[in-house]
Amino acid sequence: MxxxxxxxxxxxxxxxxxxxxxxxxxxxxxxxxxxxxxxxxxxxxxxxxxxxxxxxxxxxxxxxxxxxxxxxxxxxxxxxxxxxxxxxxxxxxxxxxxxxxxxxxxxxxxxxxxxxxxxxxxxxxxxxxxxxxxxxxxxxxxxxxxxxxxxxxxxxxxxxxxxxxxxxxxxxxxxxxxxxxxxxxxxxxxxxxxxxxxxxxxxxxxxxxxxxxxxxxxxxxxxxxxxxxxxxxxxxxxxxxxxxxxxxxxxxDYGATTKTEILCGRNTVQIRASREIHLAELANHLKKVGEVKGNGFLLSMDYQSYRVVFFQDGRTLIHGTDSIEKAKKIYYQLVG
The missing domain is CATH 3.40.50.720 (NAD(P)-binding Rossmann-like Domain)
Known part of the structure:
Protein backbone atom coordinates (compact mmCIF):
# COMPACT_ATOMS: atom_id res chain seq x y z
CA MET A 1 0.00 0.00 0.00
CA ASP A 253 -16.60 23.71 42.74
CA TYR A 254 -20.11 22.28 42.90
CA GLY A 255 -21.52 25.69 43.77
CA ALA A 256 -20.28 27.12 40.47
CA THR A 257 -21.99 24.52 38.30
CA THR A 258 -25.30 24.77 36.50
CA LYS A 259 -27.73 22.43 38.26
CA THR A 260 -30.81 20.71 36.90
CA GLU A 261 -33.79 18.92 38.41
CA ILE A 262 -37.07 17.52 37.17
CA LEU A 263 -40.09 19.12 38.85
CA CYS A 264 -42.30 16.22 39.86
CA GLY A 265 -45.65 16.00 38.08
CA ARG A 266 -45.17 19.21 36.06
CA ASN A 267 -43.43 17.96 32.88
CA THR A 268 -40.87 20.66 33.63
CA VAL A 269 -37.12 20.83 34.20
CA GLN A 270 -35.57 23.54 36.36
CA ILE A 271 -32.08 24.76 35.53
CA ARG A 272 -30.28 26.83 38.14
CA ALA A 273 -27.24 28.81 36.98
CA SER A 274 -24.50 29.91 39.36
CA ARG A 275 -25.10 33.59 38.65
CA GLU A 276 -28.02 36.00 38.40
CA ILE A 277 -29.61 36.74 35.04
CA HIS A 278 -29.66 40.30 33.68
CA LEU A 279 -33.23 40.27 32.39
CA ALA A 280 -32.97 43.37 30.18
CA GLU A 281 -29.89 42.05 28.36
CA LEU A 282 -31.42 38.62 27.98
CA ALA A 283 -34.71 40.05 26.67
CA ASN A 284 -32.85 42.02 24.01
CA HIS A 285 -31.00 38.87 22.98
CA LEU A 286 -34.09 36.63 22.94
CA LYS A 287 -36.04 39.00 20.69
CA LYS A 288 -33.92 37.63 17.84
CA VAL A 289 -35.47 34.23 18.46
CA GLY A 290 -39.13 35.01 19.19
CA GLU A 291 -41.64 37.04 21.18
CA VAL A 292 -40.58 37.69 24.77
CA LYS A 293 -42.86 38.65 27.66
CA GLY A 294 -41.71 40.04 30.99
CA ASN A 295 -42.86 41.75 34.17
CA GLY A 296 -39.69 42.93 35.87
CA PHE A 297 -39.28 39.68 37.78
CA LEU A 298 -39.07 37.15 34.97
CA LEU A 299 -39.07 36.63 31.22
CA SER A 300 -41.06 34.01 29.34
CA MET A 301 -41.23 32.89 25.74
CA ASP A 302 -42.50 30.04 23.61
CA TYR A 303 -39.69 28.23 21.84
CA GLN A 304 -40.40 25.33 19.50
CA SER A 305 -42.96 23.29 21.49
CA TYR A 306 -41.74 24.48 24.91
CA ARG A 307 -42.41 27.39 27.23
CA VAL A 308 -39.27 28.80 28.81
CA VAL A 309 -39.29 31.05 31.87
CA PHE A 310 -36.19 32.89 33.12
CA PHE A 311 -35.96 34.25 36.68
CA GLN A 312 -33.55 36.95 37.80
CA ASP A 313 -32.00 34.73 40.47
CA GLY A 314 -30.55 32.42 37.81
CA ARG A 315 -33.36 29.85 37.60
CA THR A 316 -34.91 28.78 34.31
CA LEU A 317 -37.96 26.56 33.88
CA ILE A 318 -38.30 24.53 30.68
CA HIS A 319 -41.98 23.52 30.44
CA GLY A 320 -42.94 20.69 28.12
CA THR A 321 -40.28 18.10 28.88
CA ASP A 322 -39.06 15.94 31.73
CA SER A 323 -35.75 15.23 29.97
CA ILE A 324 -32.81 16.98 31.59
CA GLU A 325 -30.70 16.50 28.46
CA LYS A 326 -33.37 18.09 26.25
CA ALA A 327 -33.88 20.95 28.71
CA LYS A 328 -30.15 21.72 28.86
CA LYS A 329 -29.96 21.68 25.08
CA ILE A 330 -32.80 24.20 24.82
CA TYR A 331 -31.25 26.36 27.56
CA TYR A 332 -27.88 26.59 25.81
CA GLN A 333 -29.52 27.21 22.43
CA LEU A 334 -31.23 30.26 23.90
CA VAL A 335 -28.70 31.59 26.40
CA GLY A 336 -25.44 30.74 24.63
Whole structure:
Protein backbone atom coordinates (compact mmCIF):
# COMPACT_ATOMS: atom_id res chain seq x y z
CA MET A 1 0.00 0.00 0.00
CA UNK A 2 1.26 3.45 -0.88
CA UNK A 3 2.23 5.69 2.03
CA UNK A 4 -0.97 7.59 2.84
CA UNK A 5 0.98 10.28 4.69
CA UNK A 6 3.63 10.84 2.00
CA UNK A 7 2.50 14.40 1.17
CA UNK A 8 2.33 15.33 4.83
CA UNK A 9 5.85 13.99 5.41
CA UNK A 10 7.11 16.11 2.52
CA UNK A 11 6.08 19.19 4.50
CA UNK A 12 9.43 19.96 6.14
CA UNK A 13 8.19 21.08 9.58
CA UNK A 14 6.55 17.64 9.98
CA UNK A 15 8.72 15.19 8.04
CA UNK A 16 9.12 11.54 8.99
CA UNK A 17 9.87 12.21 12.65
CA UNK A 18 6.87 14.49 13.05
CA UNK A 19 4.59 11.92 11.44
CA UNK A 20 5.79 9.29 13.90
CA UNK A 21 5.02 11.63 16.79
CA UNK A 22 1.50 12.28 15.48
CA UNK A 23 0.91 8.54 15.42
CA UNK A 24 1.96 8.24 19.06
CA UNK A 25 -0.27 10.99 20.47
CA UNK A 26 -3.73 11.02 22.05
CA UNK A 27 -6.19 13.90 21.58
CA UNK A 28 -9.55 14.37 23.26
CA UNK A 29 -12.21 16.46 21.48
CA UNK A 30 -14.99 17.73 23.72
CA UNK A 31 -18.08 18.25 21.59
CA UNK A 32 -18.97 16.47 18.37
CA UNK A 33 -20.82 19.15 16.46
CA UNK A 34 -19.45 21.39 13.73
CA UNK A 35 -16.03 22.10 15.24
CA UNK A 36 -15.71 18.64 16.73
CA UNK A 37 -16.46 16.62 13.61
CA UNK A 38 -14.25 18.73 11.35
CA UNK A 39 -11.29 18.64 13.74
CA UNK A 40 -11.77 14.91 14.24
CA UNK A 41 -11.77 14.24 10.50
CA UNK A 42 -8.66 16.38 9.96
CA UNK A 43 -6.76 14.63 12.75
CA UNK A 44 -7.77 11.12 11.71
CA UNK A 45 -6.71 11.85 8.14
CA UNK A 46 -3.43 13.25 9.52
CA UNK A 47 -2.68 9.97 11.31
CA UNK A 48 -3.46 10.66 14.96
CA UNK A 49 -2.70 7.62 17.09
CA UNK A 50 -5.70 7.81 19.40
CA UNK A 51 -8.74 10.07 19.40
CA UNK A 52 -11.37 10.33 22.14
CA UNK A 53 -14.62 12.09 21.23
CA UNK A 54 -17.22 13.10 23.82
CA UNK A 55 -20.71 14.51 23.26
CA UNK A 56 -24.17 14.15 24.81
CA UNK A 57 -26.31 14.90 21.74
CA UNK A 58 -27.77 13.10 18.72
CA UNK A 59 -27.86 14.04 15.03
CA UNK A 60 -30.63 16.35 13.77
CA UNK A 61 -31.37 17.69 10.29
CA UNK A 62 -30.37 21.21 11.34
CA UNK A 63 -26.83 19.88 11.91
CA UNK A 64 -26.25 18.66 8.37
CA UNK A 65 -25.27 21.90 6.64
CA UNK A 66 -22.12 22.28 8.74
CA UNK A 67 -21.40 18.98 10.57
CA UNK A 68 -19.66 17.07 7.81
CA UNK A 69 -19.48 13.54 9.21
CA UNK A 70 -23.25 13.11 9.43
CA UNK A 71 -25.85 12.02 6.88
CA UNK A 72 -29.61 12.28 6.48
CA UNK A 73 -29.96 8.70 7.68
CA UNK A 74 -28.12 9.58 10.90
CA UNK A 75 -30.68 12.33 11.50
CA UNK A 76 -33.63 10.09 10.66
CA UNK A 77 -32.36 7.46 13.10
CA UNK A 78 -31.36 10.08 15.72
CA UNK A 79 -27.98 8.41 16.08
CA UNK A 80 -25.82 9.79 18.93
CA UNK A 81 -23.26 12.10 17.38
CA UNK A 82 -20.21 10.31 18.73
CA UNK A 83 -21.46 6.95 17.45
CA UNK A 84 -22.13 8.28 13.96
CA UNK A 85 -18.78 10.10 13.95
CA UNK A 86 -16.83 7.05 15.12
CA UNK A 87 -18.32 4.95 12.32
CA UNK A 88 -17.37 7.48 9.63
CA UNK A 89 -13.91 8.12 11.06
CA UNK A 90 -13.06 4.42 11.14
CA UNK A 91 -13.98 4.21 7.47
CA UNK A 92 -11.57 7.08 6.77
CA UNK A 93 -8.64 5.60 8.69
CA UNK A 94 -8.88 2.11 10.14
CA UNK A 95 -5.51 2.52 11.88
CA UNK A 96 -6.74 5.28 14.19
CA UNK A 97 -7.91 4.17 17.64
CA UNK A 98 -11.15 5.99 18.34
CA UNK A 99 -13.05 6.03 21.63
CA UNK A 100 -16.58 7.46 21.63
CA UNK A 101 -18.43 8.40 24.80
CA UNK A 102 -22.04 9.57 25.03
CA UNK A 103 -21.50 11.78 28.01
CA UNK A 104 -22.64 15.01 29.65
CA UNK A 105 -19.26 16.50 30.47
CA UNK A 106 -18.74 17.61 34.05
CA UNK A 107 -15.58 17.91 36.12
CA UNK A 108 -16.38 14.50 37.62
CA UNK A 109 -17.41 12.65 34.45
CA UNK A 110 -14.64 14.09 32.28
CA UNK A 111 -11.65 13.55 34.56
CA UNK A 112 -11.25 9.75 34.01
CA UNK A 113 -11.08 10.28 30.24
CA UNK A 114 -8.17 12.71 30.50
CA UNK A 115 -5.62 10.13 31.59
CA UNK A 116 -2.69 10.04 29.15
CA UNK A 117 -4.26 12.71 26.94
CA UNK A 118 -1.71 14.98 25.24
CA UNK A 119 -4.10 17.71 24.11
CA UNK A 120 -7.76 18.73 24.30
CA UNK A 121 -9.67 20.55 21.57
CA UNK A 122 -12.65 22.62 22.66
CA UNK A 123 -15.68 22.07 20.43
CA UNK A 124 -18.33 22.89 23.03
CA UNK A 125 -21.29 25.24 22.68
CA UNK A 126 -21.43 27.02 26.05
CA UNK A 127 -19.19 28.84 28.50
CA UNK A 128 -20.29 26.87 31.57
CA UNK A 129 -18.53 23.85 30.10
CA UNK A 130 -15.57 25.87 28.82
CA UNK A 131 -14.83 27.41 32.21
CA UNK A 132 -15.05 24.00 33.86
CA UNK A 133 -12.74 22.59 31.18
CA UNK A 134 -10.30 25.46 31.65
CA UNK A 135 -10.00 24.85 35.39
CA UNK A 136 -9.73 21.09 35.02
CA UNK A 137 -6.99 21.28 32.38
CA UNK A 138 -5.08 23.90 34.35
CA UNK A 139 -5.17 21.56 37.32
CA UNK A 140 -4.03 18.57 35.24
CA UNK A 141 -1.50 20.61 33.22
CA UNK A 142 -2.95 19.63 29.82
CA UNK A 143 -2.84 22.11 26.91
CA UNK A 144 -6.05 22.90 25.06
CA UNK A 145 -7.26 24.88 22.07
CA UNK A 146 -10.28 27.12 22.51
CA UNK A 147 -12.57 27.74 19.54
CA UNK A 148 -15.99 29.24 18.93
CA UNK A 149 -18.05 30.50 16.01
CA UNK A 150 -21.45 32.01 15.31
CA UNK A 151 -22.88 33.80 12.30
CA UNK A 152 -19.87 34.60 10.10
CA UNK A 153 -17.54 35.19 13.05
CA UNK A 154 -15.16 33.04 15.04
CA UNK A 155 -12.14 32.97 17.29
CA UNK A 156 -9.47 30.61 18.55
CA UNK A 157 -6.70 30.63 21.14
CA UNK A 158 -4.17 28.06 22.31
CA UNK A 159 -3.89 27.73 26.09
CA UNK A 160 -0.75 26.29 27.67
CA UNK A 161 -0.99 25.81 31.44
CA UNK A 162 1.60 27.79 33.43
CA UNK A 163 2.63 29.68 30.28
CA UNK A 164 -0.20 31.53 28.58
CA UNK A 165 -3.23 33.38 29.94
CA UNK A 166 -6.06 30.94 30.63
CA UNK A 167 -9.67 31.43 29.57
CA UNK A 168 -10.49 32.90 32.98
CA UNK A 169 -7.70 35.46 32.52
CA UNK A 170 -9.05 36.41 29.10
CA UNK A 171 -12.69 36.77 30.04
CA UNK A 172 -12.37 37.27 33.81
CA UNK A 173 -15.90 36.02 34.39
CA UNK A 174 -18.58 34.24 32.40
CA UNK A 175 -19.59 36.60 29.59
CA UNK A 176 -23.06 38.17 29.30
CA UNK A 177 -25.67 36.37 27.24
CA UNK A 178 -24.32 36.32 23.70
CA UNK A 179 -25.37 35.34 20.21
CA UNK A 180 -25.98 31.67 19.47
CA UNK A 181 -26.43 29.70 16.28
CA UNK A 182 -30.13 29.48 17.10
CA UNK A 183 -30.51 33.25 17.38
CA UNK A 184 -28.33 34.55 14.53
CA UNK A 185 -27.48 31.39 12.59
CA UNK A 186 -24.10 30.29 11.28
CA UNK A 187 -22.43 29.69 7.93
CA UNK A 188 -20.23 26.68 7.32
CA UNK A 189 -17.13 28.63 6.21
CA UNK A 190 -16.94 30.25 9.66
CA UNK A 191 -16.71 26.76 11.14
CA UNK A 192 -13.98 25.74 8.73
CA UNK A 193 -11.93 28.87 9.47
CA UNK A 194 -11.92 28.14 13.21
CA UNK A 195 -11.12 24.48 12.53
CA UNK A 196 -8.20 25.43 10.28
CA UNK A 197 -6.66 27.33 13.19
CA UNK A 198 -7.44 24.65 15.77
CA UNK A 199 -6.16 21.69 13.76
CA UNK A 200 -3.00 23.52 12.69
CA UNK A 201 -2.18 24.47 16.29
CA UNK A 202 -2.91 20.88 17.32
CA UNK A 203 -0.46 19.52 14.76
CA UNK A 204 2.26 21.89 16.03
CA UNK A 205 1.72 20.56 19.55
CA UNK A 206 1.61 16.95 18.37
CA UNK A 207 5.01 17.19 16.70
CA UNK A 208 6.32 19.21 19.69
CA UNK A 209 7.07 22.36 17.66
CA UNK A 210 5.96 24.84 20.32
CA UNK A 211 8.11 27.63 18.85
CA UNK A 212 5.71 27.76 15.90
CA UNK A 213 2.56 28.11 18.01
CA UNK A 214 0.50 31.25 17.43
CA UNK A 215 0.75 33.31 20.61
CA UNK A 216 -2.20 35.55 19.80
CA UNK A 217 -5.97 35.36 20.02
CA UNK A 218 -7.34 35.26 16.47
CA UNK A 219 -10.78 36.68 15.63
CA UNK A 220 -12.51 37.13 12.29
CA UNK A 221 -15.73 38.03 10.51
CA UNK A 222 -15.74 36.43 7.07
CA UNK A 223 -18.80 38.35 5.86
CA UNK A 224 -17.36 41.73 6.81
CA UNK A 225 -13.85 40.78 5.68
CA UNK A 226 -12.31 41.35 9.11
CA UNK A 227 -9.36 39.36 10.45
CA UNK A 228 -7.46 40.29 13.59
CA UNK A 229 -4.84 38.81 15.87
CA UNK A 230 -4.61 40.21 19.38
CA UNK A 231 -1.60 39.98 21.68
CA UNK A 232 -3.04 38.89 25.03
CA UNK A 233 0.19 38.27 26.96
CA UNK A 234 -0.63 41.06 29.40
CA UNK A 235 -3.92 39.38 30.25
CA UNK A 236 -2.14 36.69 32.27
CA UNK A 237 -3.00 37.37 35.90
CA UNK A 238 -0.81 36.01 38.69
CA UNK A 239 -3.85 36.29 40.99
CA UNK A 240 -6.18 34.41 38.61
CA UNK A 241 -8.11 31.80 40.63
CA UNK A 242 -7.89 29.37 37.71
CA UNK A 243 -4.20 29.58 36.82
CA UNK A 244 -2.51 31.98 39.25
CA UNK A 245 0.04 31.43 41.99
CA UNK A 246 -2.63 30.23 44.43
CA UNK A 247 -5.20 28.74 42.08
CA UNK A 248 -8.43 27.49 43.65
CA UNK A 249 -10.09 26.27 40.42
CA UNK A 250 -13.49 27.87 41.20
CA UNK A 251 -15.33 26.29 38.27
CA UNK A 252 -14.64 22.81 39.63
CA ASP A 253 -16.60 23.71 42.74
CA TYR A 254 -20.11 22.28 42.90
CA GLY A 255 -21.52 25.69 43.77
CA ALA A 256 -20.28 27.12 40.47
CA THR A 257 -21.99 24.52 38.30
CA THR A 258 -25.30 24.77 36.50
CA LYS A 259 -27.73 22.43 38.26
CA THR A 260 -30.81 20.71 36.90
CA GLU A 261 -33.79 18.92 38.41
CA ILE A 262 -37.07 17.52 37.17
CA LEU A 263 -40.09 19.12 38.85
CA CYS A 264 -42.30 16.22 39.86
CA GLY A 265 -45.65 16.00 38.08
CA ARG A 266 -45.17 19.21 36.06
CA ASN A 267 -43.43 17.96 32.88
CA THR A 268 -40.87 20.66 33.63
CA VAL A 269 -37.12 20.83 34.20
CA GLN A 270 -35.57 23.54 36.36
CA ILE A 271 -32.08 24.76 35.53
CA ARG A 272 -30.28 26.83 38.14
CA ALA A 273 -27.24 28.81 36.98
CA SER A 274 -24.50 29.91 39.36
CA ARG A 275 -25.10 33.59 38.65
CA GLU A 276 -28.02 36.00 38.40
CA ILE A 277 -29.61 36.74 35.04
CA HIS A 278 -29.66 40.30 33.68
CA LEU A 279 -33.23 40.27 32.39
CA ALA A 280 -32.97 43.37 30.18
CA GLU A 281 -29.89 42.05 28.36
CA LEU A 282 -31.42 38.62 27.98
CA ALA A 283 -34.71 40.05 26.67
CA ASN A 284 -32.85 42.02 24.01
CA HIS A 285 -31.00 38.87 22.98
CA LEU A 286 -34.09 36.63 22.94
CA LYS A 287 -36.04 39.00 20.69
CA LYS A 288 -33.92 37.63 17.84
CA VAL A 289 -35.47 34.23 18.46
CA GLY A 290 -39.13 35.01 19.19
CA GLU A 291 -41.64 37.04 21.18
CA VAL A 292 -40.58 37.69 24.77
CA LYS A 293 -42.86 38.65 27.66
CA GLY A 294 -41.71 40.04 30.99
CA ASN A 295 -42.86 41.75 34.17
CA GLY A 296 -39.69 42.93 35.87
CA PHE A 297 -39.28 39.68 37.78
CA LEU A 298 -39.07 37.15 34.97
CA LEU A 299 -39.07 36.63 31.22
CA SER A 300 -41.06 34.01 29.34
CA MET A 301 -41.23 32.89 25.74
CA ASP A 302 -42.50 30.04 23.61
CA TYR A 303 -39.69 28.23 21.84
CA GLN A 304 -40.40 25.33 19.50
CA SER A 305 -42.96 23.29 21.49
CA TYR A 306 -41.74 24.48 24.91
CA ARG A 307 -42.41 27.39 27.23
CA VAL A 308 -39.27 28.80 28.81
CA VAL A 309 -39.29 31.05 31.87
CA PHE A 310 -36.19 32.89 33.12
CA PHE A 311 -35.96 34.25 36.68
CA GLN A 312 -33.55 36.95 37.80
CA ASP A 313 -32.00 34.73 40.47
CA GLY A 314 -30.55 32.42 37.81
CA ARG A 315 -33.36 29.85 37.60
CA THR A 316 -34.91 28.78 34.31
CA LEU A 317 -37.96 26.56 33.88
CA ILE A 318 -38.30 24.53 30.68
CA HIS A 319 -41.98 23.52 30.44
CA GLY A 320 -42.94 20.69 28.12
CA THR A 321 -40.28 18.10 28.88
CA ASP A 322 -39.06 15.94 31.73
CA SER A 323 -35.75 15.23 29.97
CA ILE A 324 -32.81 16.98 31.59
CA GLU A 325 -30.70 16.50 28.46
CA LYS A 326 -33.37 18.09 26.25
CA ALA A 327 -33.88 20.95 28.71
CA LYS A 328 -30.15 21.72 28.86
CA LYS A 329 -29.96 21.68 25.08
CA ILE A 330 -32.80 24.20 24.82
CA TYR A 331 -31.25 26.36 27.56
CA TYR A 332 -27.88 26.59 25.81
CA GLN A 333 -29.52 27.21 22.43
CA LEU A 334 -31.23 30.26 23.90
CA VAL A 335 -28.70 31.59 26.40
CA GLY A 336 -25.44 30.74 24.63
Missing amino acids: ADRYSRQKLFKPIGVNGQEKIGEKHILILGCGALGTANAENLVRAGIGKLTIIDRDYVEFSNLHRQHLFTEQDAIDQVPKVIAAKSKLEEINSDARIEAHILDATAVSLRPHLKEVDLVIDATDNFDTRFMLNDLLQQLNIPWIYGSCVGSTGMSYTILPKQTPCLHCLLDAAPPNGATCDSVGIISPAVQMVVAHQTTEAMKLLIEDRDSLRATLVTFDLWKNHYQTVNVDKAKDSACPSCGMHATYPYL
